[in-house]
Amino acid sequence: MSKKTHQQQLAARKAQRQAERDAERRRQRRMLAVTLTAIAAVVVVIVGLFVVLGNNGDDTPAASDTPSPSQSAAAPGPENKPKTIPTALAAAPKRTTPLASEVDCTYKKGEAASKPVNPPSNGKVKASGTSKVTLGTSIGDLHLTLDSALAPCTVKSFLSLVGQKYFDNTSCHRLTVGAGLQVLQCGDPTKDPAAQGSGGPGYSFNDEVYPQLKYGRGILAMANSGPNTNGSQFFIVYGDASALNPAYTAFGTVDADGLKAIDKVANAGVIPGPQGGPTDGRPYIPVEIKTATAAA
Known part of the structure; x- marks a missing residue:
């Protein structure tokens, strides 16, 4: 080759x-x-x-005991939730000195009502007896016992608002979860979340407080913006309220089952408001009052 x-x-x-x-x-x-x-x-x-x-x-959403939180709200962190909630019911408040059998009640007209309503009539009211009211809410029924021996003018106003369906289709706009102040506040029919907390029935009435008044789990009391400015807003103490001075009219109690439902809301936390700090704001789980009815 x-x-x-x-x-x-x-x-x-x-x-x-x-x-x-x-x-x-x-x-x-x-x-x-x-x-x-x-x-x-x-x-x-x-x-x-x-x-x-x-x-x-x-x-x-899956069925549950409580409604779903707002999809637009960020989930609260540990700083927006209560560290602990006392579980023992407070003793129902009692006046150390009973009121007279009847007291005079005066309801003063003020700013325009947030929802059309007539004020109660002025005059004498019995300062004895209890009344039952049920708030049908999105977290279940809250059963209230109103005590006229504690605050007869407040009870008369509350029952009048219930009878006029003032609380129907309103929301509990404020929840506090910090140490010393654990309350759920309701009673403002204002629909705009940014304006909630400022609404009322267009009238006011005097405080019915006394120096020995104390607040604790299960107490129902009136919110106010200063002395003698009671209107329609009220709060339920579900836990610690040691930070409160006796400046808020206590007029009844809330049942134990209702408080357990509120506990679930509190443990889910708050959506903090612009001024209330991390433990004060709208509840992350909304609480809507669908109906308020008084027992016959």
């Missing part, structure tokens, strides 16, 4: 090996492309399933 022929054969074999290597690389690239396509398809299927299941979960 001539030298030239040998070189030609070597060149041919080299070219063949190069062609085989090129073909193998092309085959591997094709296989890699197929694999990546398959992986991408699996990812698309998984993401699709996640989206579908996720949307179904959001649109159809």
Whole structure:
């Protein structure tokens, strides 16, 4: 075999090996492309399933004892929740010196009412007896016992508002969860969340307090903006209220089951307001008063 022929054969074999290597690389690239396509398809299927299941979960919340929180609100952190809630019921408040059998009540007209309502009539009211009121709410029924021996003018006003459906379809706009002040505040029919806390029935009446008055779990009392400014807003003490001075008219109590429902709301935390700090704001789980009814 001539030298030239040998070189030609070597060149041919080299070219063949190069062609085989090129073909193998092309085959591997094709296989890699197929694999990546398959992986991408699996990812698309998984993401699709996640989206579908996720949307179904959001649109159809699971049944629970309490309503779902606002989807637009960030979940409260530990600083927005109570560290502890006392579970022992406070003793129902009693006046150390009983009132006279009848007292004079005066309801003074003030700013425009947040919801149309007539003020109670002025005059004598019996300072004895109890009345039952049920608040049908989004977290269950809250059963109230109003005590006219404690605050007859307050009880008369509250029953008048209940009878006129003033509290129907309103929300409890404020929750406090800090040490020394654990209350749920309701009674303002204002619909704008930014303005809630300033509304009232268009009239006011005097405080019915006494120096020995103390607050604790289960006490029902009037909110106010200063002395003798009672209107429609009230609060339920569900836990610690050691920070409160006897400046808020206590006029009844709330049942134990109702307080347990409020505990769930409190433990879910608050959405802090602009001025109240991390432990004071709207409840993360909304509390809506659907109806308020007095026992016949």
